Amino acid sequence: xxxxxxxxxxxxxxxxxxxxxxxxxxxxxxxxxxxxxxxxxxxxxxxxxxxxxxxxxxxxxxxxxxxxxxxxxxxxxxxxxxxxxxxxxxxxxxxxxxxxxxxxxxxxxxxxxxxxxxxxxxxxxxxxxxxxxxxxxx
Amino acid sequence: xxxxxxxxxxxxxxxxxxxxxxxxxxxxxxxxxxxxxxxxxxxxxxxxxxxxxxxxxxxxxxxxxxxxxxxxxxxxxxxxxxxxxxxxxxxxxxxxxxxxxxxxxxxxxxxxxxxxxxxxxxxxxxxxxxxxxxxxxxxxxxxxxxxxxxxxxxxxxxxxxxxxxxxxxxxxxxxxxxxxxxxxxxxxxxxxxxxxxxx
Numbered sequence: 001x002x003x004x005x006x007x008x009x010x011x012x013x014x015x016x017x018x019x020x021x022x023x024x025x026x027x028x029x030x031x032x033x034x035x036x037x038x039x040x041x042x043x044x045x046x047x048x049x050x051x052x053x054x055x056x057x058x059x060x061x062x063x064x065x066x067x068x069x070x071x072x073x074x075x076x077x078x079x080x081x082x083x084x085x086x087x088x089x090x091x092x093x094x095x096x097x098x099x100x101x102x103x104x105x106x107x108x109x110x111x112x113x114x115x116x117x118x119x120x121x122x123x124x125x126x127x128x129x130x131x132x133x134x135x136x137x138x
Numbered sequence: 139x140x141x142x143x144x145x146x147x148x149x150x151x152x153x154x155x156x157x158x159x160x161x162x163x164x165x166x167x168x169x170x171x172x173x174x175x176x177x178x179x180x181x182x183x184x185x186x187x188x189x190x191x192x193x194x195x196x197x198x199x200x201x202x203x204x205x206x207x208x209x210x211x212x213x214x215x216x217x218x219x220x221x222x223x224x225x226x227x228x229x230x231x232x233x234x235x236x237x238x239x240x241x242x243x244x245x246x247x248x249x250x251x252x253x254x255x256x257x258x259x260x261x262x263x264x265x266x267x268x269x270x271x272x273x274x275x276x277x278x279x280x281x282x283x284x285x286x287x288x289x290x291x292x293x294x295x296x297x298x299x300x301x302x303x304x305x306x307x308x309x310x311x312x313x314x315x316x317x318x319x320x321x322x323x324x325x326x327x328x329x330x331x332x333x334x335x336x337x
Binding site for chain 2: 025029030031032033034035037038041042044045048052069072073075076079080083094096103104107108110111114115117118121122124125126128129130132133134135136137
């Protein structure tokens with residue numbers, strides 16, 4: 001892809017906006033359409049676009065596989081830990097109502113955290129799968 | 139009225155895309171068409187007011203699966219071999235199954251009917267009480283993250299498992315270029331096949 005100047009410049013312009021949009025979908029999912037699943041996929045697509053245009057080696061420098069594979073597990077752990085935090089505070093597993101001062105504030109906080117966990121796992125999984133598929137040689 | 143027209147146009151496009159996918163032998167074109175099919179499905183979900191689902195379909199179906207299919211095509215051939223068997227039996231099975239499904243739809247309540255069973259069970263509770271209980275304007279997020287938190291934890295675990303499965307199948311061997319490096323093995327393994335690795 002070294003010679004496709006238009007693709008390189010356009011994707012350089014687009015990638016920051018794709019990432020910003022992913023963050024918007026992630027943290028605005030409580031109010032508009034979206035959430036962790038969609039945001040994770042959008043964020044991963046920014047990295048995948050970078051990998052397609054600038055090569056797998058450069059993409060691995062931006063998102064080191066050792067870090068990304070650990071993030072796959074970290075997201076699930078964040079989610080489950082939020083559930084156990086509810087247990088420790090005297091509620092049920094995944095009952096966010098006890099996490100905040102009022103039940104509604106707790107629900108807000110809990111949903112924000114678990115959506116972040118979802119987004120982390122989804123983005124890291126998609127990037128990992130892309131690295132593995134694209135890294136295969138015939 | 140205008141929604142009906144949009145539905146008819148989108149369904150026609152989806153049907154035409156599906157038939158083209160069946161008839162084409164060039165797998166590159168098939169991958170591109172399946173991306174277009176996903177995009178049409180996403181538009182269909184928007185017409186059905188399911189923007190959250192449309193979002194996912196557009197990003198996963200049209201975006202990432204297309205890229206993964208392209209990566210697979212780079213490893214395999216680009217042309218599909220002609221089928222060795224006749225297509226009459228599969229066609230008959232598909233026709234009978236499709237007719238049975240169509241027959242079953244006659245017993246379904248009309249789309250969006252307020253007295254449909256699905257709208258009488260827990261949906262009224264979610265719609266009426268979720269703002270007071272969870273406080274989010276987007277009821278989909280309330281249901282997904284709070285009321286059905288267990289299910290979503292399960293879904294995240296499924297994605298985690300999928301990533302781990304792909305890592306086991308495609309990566310992990312020391313020395314291949316899959317990008318996931320193993321920790322160095324504790325004891326030196328024998329290089330049985332003499333190609334410089336220990337696989």
